[in-house]
Amino acid sequence: MKIGIASDHRGYALKGRIIALLRNLEQETYDFGPDTPESVDYPDFGSTVASAVSRGELDRGILICGTGMGMAIVANKFDGVLAAPCHDDITAEMARMHNDANVLCLSSDLLGDRLVNRMVEIFLKTDFEGGRHARRIAKIRQYEADARSTAESRSAEAQEV
Known part of the structure; x- marks a missing residue:
């Protein structure tokens, strides 16, 4: 599966940890930035992943900002993108199972690493019902x-x- 990932500055560290998880899961992963933890505007980075999903270049996307909400708003502006801000295992599973979400939006401020890892794995393995x-x-x-x-x-x- 081709997965694109991006964040803003608040999600930069979490993005790195998720990339490591995706590599461990042997997913074809593309980092859309940022390359440093310097302050950036989330729309600039969320739009890159959403655009690639919209064009069919990626199967799924993962976007991270402070709450996950801003990234979801940006991503949902692109045709064919169904971005879901998720906060636990159930929302990650239902986003795929019932809503066919193709972009997972995460909060860097509110979620711990173990929960994020589970959510990412659930999002990737769950099929649309x-x-x-x-x-x-x-x-x-x-x-x-x-x-x-x-x-x-x-x-x-x-x-x-």
Whole structure:
């Protein structure tokens, strides 16, 4: 599996530890930066992994920032990317099993190494369940494809309450 990983400065150290885990798991791993722990803007690095996932160059991505939220917001701007900020084993498993997430977003400030290692392994080994979840993901993909026209028509349909 081809995995891309990136972080901001707050996630720099955790990124290095996850890269070591991925190598140990014999995953084809690509480091999208940063190369130093100096302060950087998370959108600059999250977008690189998300773009590669969107283009089909990577099977999965892992993004790390202080909370995982900023990276998820950035990554979800790219077509075909389903980025999930996860905080435990269950959310990592369900992100894959029910939501077909292809980018795992992690908090460097809130998660310990053992938990992160388990979450990464779970995220990589868990398959999408399909079934009723496939129908839901298809709807998300359709919303994504029709984003501009859907946004315009949805706002026109809204009624004051």
